[in-house]
Amino acid sequence: MPPRLGTNGYEDDDDDDDLLEVGRRRARRVIDGFFDFAFQGNVLEIAFGLILASMFTAVVTSLVSDILLPPLSVLLPLNRNLEEKFAVLQSGPNLNATTGYNTLKQAQDDGAVVMAYGYFLNRLLNFTGVGFSLYGLASLYQCFSNDPIIKHMVKCRYCRKRISDKCQRCTNCTSWQDGREDRG
Numbered sequence: 001m002p003p004r005l006g007t008n009g010y011e012d013d014d015d016d017d018d019l020l021e022v023g024r025r026r027a028r029r030v031i032d033g034f035f036d037f038a039f040q041g042n043v044l045e046i047a048f049g050l051i052l053a054s055m056f057t058a059v060v061t062s063l064v065s066d067i068l069l070p071p072l073s074v075l076l077p078l079n080r081n082l083e084e085k086f087a088v089l090q091s092g093p094n095l096n097a098t099t100g101y102n103t104l105k106q107a108q109d110d111g112a113v114v115m116a117y118g119y120f121l122n123r124l125l126n127f128t129g130v131g132f133s134l135y136g137l138a139s140l141y142q143c144f145s146n147d148p149i150i151k152h153m154v155k156c157r158y159c160r161k162r163i164s165d166k167c168q169r170c171t172n173c174t175s176w177q178d179g180r181e182d183r184g
Helices: 015-039 039-076 104-109 117-144
Strands: 086-088 113-115 153-155 162-163
Touching: 015 039, 039 117
Parallel strands: none
Antiparallel strands: 086 113, 153 162
16 A cells, blocks of 8 residues: 655655554543542542551550560569560571570571560560550540441341441341341
């Protein structure tokens, strides 16, 4: 097929312009869609929530690690901070037979296989502290607001799935929760 000649005697570039314009429109649509998504109210609320949650977690972690665990280590005969407690499962090549390993880092640097149960307990206490703190904040928020954060659940008497305690009918099996199903 011979090339189409335009009014100027050269090949017509309309197809190239059309393709370029279609590409520009698609790129603009993707960029506009991203900005609509990124600056939507919900996404910004989530971003602020994540930032506050990370700062809150850091504060609770510091409370547990720096305030609560040191007195606990003194009260219990641990002889060191709780997060430094470990058990050597297999010693490394440079183990001193008389003193052993003094710190967890020393054992790990020597290549020993260790079970760092103190570190795990530290993390477990941090998790528990953050969980109870968030529950307390949610309860406090719920006292001052009509918007419930903590939703109390019960099991449906027929399908045994968890539903809100305010439901009159189960959202899963659609049975009435006031006993109508038994009377019928």
